[in-house]
Amino acid sequence: MNAPQRYIAHFDLDSFFVSVEVMNDPSLKGKAVIVGGSRERGVVTSCSYEARKFGVRSAMPMHQAMKLCPHAIVVRGTRGEYSRYSRWVTEIIAAKAPLFEKASIDEFYLDLTGMDKYFDPYKWTIELRQEIIDSTGLPISFGLATNKMIAKIATDEAKPNGYIFIRPGMEKQFLAPLPVNKFPGVGEHTFQVLKEMGLHTIRDISETPAALLEKKLGKYGPELWRKSQGIHEGIVNPYHEAKSISTENTFEENSADVAFLLQELVRMTEKVAYELRQDEKLTGCIAVKIRYPDFETTSRQTTIDYTLRDDELIPVAIDLFHKLYRKGKPVRLLGVRLSELTNHPVQGSLFEDAGKKNQLYKAIDDVKSKFGKTALQKARTVNKGK
Template sequence: MADPQRYIAHFDLDSFFVSVEMLNDPSLKGKAVIVGGSRDRGVVTTCSYEARKFGVKSAMPMKTAMRLCPHAILVRGTRGEYSRYSRWVTEIIAAKAPLFEKASIDEFYIDLTGMDRFFDPYQWTIDLRTEIIEKTQLPISFGLATNKMVAKIATDEAKPNGYLFIKPGMEKAFLAPLPVSKFSGVGESTFKTLQSMGIHTIKDVSETAIEVLEKKLGKWGTDLWYKSQGIHEGQVHAYHEAKSISTENTFEENKTDVNFLLSELVRMTEKVAYELRQDDKLTGCIAVKIRYPDFETTSRQTTIDYTLRDDELIPVAIDLFHKLYRKGQPVRLLGVRLSELTNHAVQGSLFDDAEKKNELYKAIDDVKNKFGKALLQKARTVKKKEG
């Protein structure tokens, strides 16, 4: 029996942060808008299509962006709103999709393989897009194809606020005229190498002998050739199976010292936040767990604005502990869990000190990776020496 025809839809919220800002302030519609950090030190998080026409791009230094588009309106960003809208779109998709992956805060893959026995996958995807737009008022584009790679490139071609279906068997023809830079992973170095070989379009790649590409680019050359044929085996990873990051500590002796328990809580939150950053993830939910000597276990969680920072997670963990802990009761086990994980797609800064904070965390994590995780700790977690 033949395998069912693969159908993968890729959804992407257009200029997501800008779109949310425009919903909250309709006077921004149709104008060159840049969301990002400070005018002097900041970076562009995202920008409207009106600003892109002047060459403004995500992750560009704000000084450069303002030089290219001096009349642009600079918006600081309201991260809580982005989290709210992202969750809203996720809920709409989760209610309808048989299997979906949340690739980032504003990007989703839906696997409709085998569903053509029950409905037309293309019409179903159009209907879902319509529902998202009607309910949230956010513009969203999609590409539908037989694999994730082609679907994502189709979305890119469909923007802004459009959709495109690449029918089975048409993958290679669709990709052929596009520049090789459309493939993710083709950086400046690879691009220059390909240009020196006379390769400019994806068709040029597909017509080059696989051995020649492998000789010039190694394993990446082989991958590139298969991609140019429209072949991609990446799977859609179910969102509800996205792993949480957690840690817990069972104490050798039951503990009643609240200062000690809070010190442990901070240490554990630091630990899971570090792991979060190593996985290049953001978290949207934090939970604290307490087990008492009689093995009664209680936990409490709360949703939060997507973050990867200790200083935003620790106060929430402490607040959850105070709401959960039965005063005076000895504690056998304490735990912290981060869930609702998504890829770290927030480029640049949304607040004045965000760049500095991100640089600080990167520096701290680099030191931990080099010399060991125990070297740098929050002051509260360092145990006082006897004496």
């Protein structure tokens, strides 16, 4: 029996941060807008299509962007709004899609395989896109195809605010005229090697022997050849199975010493935040758990603006602890959990001090990775009595 035809949709919110800023300030519509730090320092988090026409790109240093587009309007960014709109879109997709993956704060994969028995997958995807636009006001593009790779590339071709369906059997034809760096993962080095080989389009790669590509690019060569044939087996990882990061500590002796308990809470929050950054994730929810000697267990969680930073997580954890803790009662176990995890390489770089702060965290994490997680700790977590 033949396997069912795969249908994978890739949704991407166009210039997400800029779109949210325009929703909150309609006067920005149609203008060159850059979301990021000040004009003097920091990096571009996102930019409007009007700014892109001047060569401005995400992750570009702000001073360079301002040279290219000096008339651009610079917006500092409102992180809480980005979290709110991302959750809103997630809820709309979750209510309709049989299986979806939240690839980042503004990007989703939907597996619609098997739906063609009951619906036209293309029509269904168009209707879902329209519902997102009608509900949130945000522009969103999608690509529908037989695998994740083709769907993502199709979305890029559909932007801004459009959609494309690459029908089964048309994958290779769709890819053929596109430049080789349309493949996710083809960086500057690989791009230069392919250029030197005289390979400029994906058709050129597809017509080159895989063995020759392997000779020039190592193991990535045959993989690139398979991609050029439109072949990709990546699966959609269900969002509801997204892992949380947690830690808990059962004390050798029950303790009602609030200073000690807070010291432990800070230490554990630092630990899970470090793991979060190692996984290159952001968290949108934090929970604290307390278990008493009689095994009564209580926990409390709160949603937060997506973050990866200790200094934003620790105050929330302490606040949750104070709301939970029954004063004077000894504690047997304490736990911290981060959930609603998502990826985004620039979401953590929105504010003035973010660049230096992120560099600081990277330096700290490098030390922890080399010498152990306890190599650097905040003063509060160090037991001064020993």
